[in-house]
Amino acid sequence: MNEQQKIVRLIDYTSLSGTESDARIRKLAAEAHSPLGTVAAVCVYPRYIALVKDAFVHARQPVLPVATVVNFPGGALPLDEVIAEIHYALQQGADEIDLVIPHSRHSIYFDYEQKLDFVRACRNESHGKVLKLIIESGQLSPDEIQRTCEIGLAAGADFLKTSTGKTSPGATPEAAGLMLHCIKDSGKPCGFKASGGIRKQSEARTYIALAESILGPDFVQPRSFRLGASTLLQDMLS
Template sequence: MTDNDESYARRAVALLDLTSLNDDDDDARIVELCHKAMTPVGPVAAVCVYPRFVALARNTLDALGGQQVQVATVTNFPSGAEPLENVLLQTRQALDDGADEIDVVYPYRALLAGDAASGVALVKSCKALCAGRALLKVILETGELVDPLLIRRASQDAIAAGADFIKTSTGKVKVNATAEAAEIMLNCIAVAGTDVGFKPAGGMKTLPEALVFLWLAERINGADWVSPRHLRFGASSLLNDLLRRLGAAPAATMEGAY
């Protein structure tokens, strides 16, 4: 591996949202996830877990000296179709449990049916709860929106409504992060001129796959823009490849993570 490859691998570790969103997750798996987050080459940016594990993840990371690792969780997940009052209840509870970041699924099915107002209302309402407490990352589910015009509309509306990040995917559908969707989303961020981040999620297992998105981000928004505040990789198996390339002990494979 070249020095450049090693540098990119180290950067990618620091941009990683190490994720476990499996139906059979339990306390032991989340504790293991938190241990993996404290890698031999430095901590990841965040761990992403279901809401019921937020407090456990925070307490475990703190005990490991990982106070700098953010705890992210998901709401309105994965369908994007829960009633707004339920989403707000989930979000409020996650914040009370110590979540640093909320990854909420945009009501993409409503947008597909011609209803853009529901998405704007959801993001505005969640932002009101998160303001001053947590980052709000809005999952657009671009693989289901498909149409570039809809991906652009969802990106623009989410940004205007207060999203701190826009994110491609839940990792629970057939098509997840793609370069085509990423380019549209990154261009929307650039045009808006706001301090909004971008998170591709799902399907990234190797450094070259992650670099597609890093290079797009650098080309569109500039090398200085790329940091954990503006770019995250939603993945878990990606960590194995990064640590292997860096000559560190690889983390065990986590099935079902996105």
């Protein structure tokens, strides 16, 4: 397996512009089975989950995992609304839930215990599906990043994810390194997803090397390491 093939199998192939059409979603599903291999998952808004799966079936392609986003992108919804979003996503057939943890200092969930209860409730509502916790690291100090990672780890998140991709900066090697060390120090089986501004093969390589240096080469597998990206695949194909 060459480097490009290795990267492709780690990608959550994403379309979250908010301007998608049905045709664009079907094209996304088709592209997920690329000449370089299949991606780890396709990530779309909840209303498109069923359409992605239908596109796989109609194209007679293997049905890949479909991820979606909740409390997205601002992380400011009350818990009951987020629970309703998760419930709807599961009804539509979501395999993975990318949840934005409240991160604004003006959020009603402002302290450690409140945020921990929030994530635990969402973990329970996800009914065993993969839960990726988006911490919006570019908006947090190093201490806040570490504290938020500790919440996710304590609540049983399956992945810690850097960013929604809707704020600047998105993913950074500095934040990723801190998050990966939090996972290592916890000793818990938690994955990591770098997302937000990863567009080039060289950028993907940076995060792969970082994860391998901290958690070892075996960590960089689709079950524990992802790259959230919308244009990275096309960059490699071109």
